[in-house]
Amino acid sequence: MNEPYDPSAFPPLAVTVDLVLMTVKDGRLAALLQRRGEPPHDGDWALPGGFVGVDESLDDAAQRILVQKAGLTEAWLEQLYSFGDPGRDPRMRIITIAYFALLPADRLADALNDRDDLMLAPVGPGAALPPLAFDHGDILDHAVTRLRGKLDYAPVAFALLPPRFTLRALQDVHEAILATTLNKPAFRRRMIDKGWIEGTGEREAGGAFRPAELYRVSMQGRNPAAD
Template sequence: MTQHDLQAYDPSAYPPMAVTVDLVLMSVVEGQLTVLLQRRDQPPFAGVLALPGGFVGPAEGLGEAAARVLSSKAGFGGKQAWLEQLYTFGAPARDPRMRIVSVAYFALLPAGELAEAVAAGQGLVQMPLAAMEEALAFDHVGIVALAHERLKGKLDYTPLAFALLPALFTLRDLQAVHEAILGTSLNKPAFRRRMLDSGWIAPTGEREVETAFRPAELYRCVAEGGVI
């Protein structure tokens, strides 16, 4: 932009507009796919559950804003978490304050990490997707739904489900995670055969301990990018 362009620029000629980031942080808890939510303490939608989010600062990149919200609002200060950009939501009336475009990110985290965030955070709750007890603020129900569809669609060709598991896991654990994401039961022999043939996992020769089941063999993820 030239100096002449700057002199001709009139900010009042353009409608007000802002950009936010919203985080969809998911885990599997007791066989259910859950999402981290936060109860809003300011209008609009004061007292209503929403995804952790915030405005992007004038000198801030989208990734920087997402990392800041992850730390300041989602309770992951000092921890590194993988975030994938999901989609941009820009319906004109999605926010009653002004025209606000939201760039949504989503991540998969082990249940223990999300539980720690809920315990340490202000107004944070972990809610199963299958049992949403109340409507969410803004268009966040749609954002969560799209993140879930993205997750289901990637299960067959990417090893991202391993982000929800500890470093060592059983085939039973792996199947439980897939079933929680898909919302349906899977055929045990067929699932195990597919996972063993995928090249994503390798046996460790170790067996689980302190279990109500017959001790099963432990596996680890060997797929590149499988542990996020």
């Protein structure tokens, strides 16, 4: 005979969503951070996040937090990983689901201008990140590693570019994410061979030298979440 369910026999447990919103700013990979306004870690920097409602899906919670914390109404969000170390939060047992997004820097400009509790912090080698609340440093490291690992097999970098872009701009984005310099001819040949981009027949305006050709994402390259 089964014993009756006793909720008091289970410790309290909550679920949160944390967002890793990354962009390229001034040639560096950067992540959006928010200063916490309440304990624990009051005044420390953290990834934008919040608790998942009882009747709310994880994806809905991520979209709600995107609006509330970053002022963005829409963005491509990919579920990154779950983090559940029992001691990660001093309040209670809290499991967080991290979501990951790439956004052009201008998409974040309004939120950064309107609020003083948000900042873009460079990440990667040589970056001087402030101390982060909870295990958000580990979450951010995991996201950067995931992003770098996807660059060669999924067309994620195009989320950081305008609809028409030069090969130089595409290489700049890859170099910022990888924090290294790439061989120009080899990089361009690889991008074209993958079939992710196609020429537009147009050239960029201005410049003292021959204007560079403009490219766009091909149909084959339009799935940034491809595995």
